[in-house]
Amino acid sequence: MQGRSFALRHEKLDWDEICNSLASWIDEALSLPLKGMPRDSFSLVFDGGPRTAQTVFDMVKQMAIFQDAREECFTRGLLHYTEGERRREWYISEGFPAAISDIVKGTSFISFEDALTGRPWDVSDILVGRDALSFQQWDESVAKSCSLPGGSRAGRALVA
Secondary structure, eight states: OHHHHHHHHHHTOOHHHHHHHHHHHHHHHHHTGGGTOOGGGOOEEEOSOHHHHHHHHHHHHHHHHHHHHHHHHHHTTSSOOOHHHHTSTTOOOTTHHHHHHHHHHTOSSEEETTOOOOOOOOHHHHHTTOTTOOHHHHHHHHHHHTTOOTTSHHHHHHHO
């Protein structure tokens, strides 16, 4: 019964809200060393039990990969955007992809307790074969490869 209960709660999670909330905590933690707090004097650990931590981390990682790929696409001139377009549904925060990448690499003082972080991603792999796509085609293609759920604003906007 508990597994079923989790599944029902899981379906109703607002992934955008979760990612944005976690990003606020992550951004704040990353700012502390810049404000003079010694990096080795603290850590930030997200802990919700193995199943929850893994589910949340997997989604957070996918959102970071998507944002990282989109930013790289703009940097390479493969897509063009206005500042308003840049900050759409898929955008979490400025340092979000790098922060999640550091967690994956194990070089961060931020961690997700009981979550297997997997391997680091390579944005170049995501961009291969997507250089001739329109803005919407690119979004749809990458959203599917990043497994963004239809329940997130990014997922609804991109795979609907």
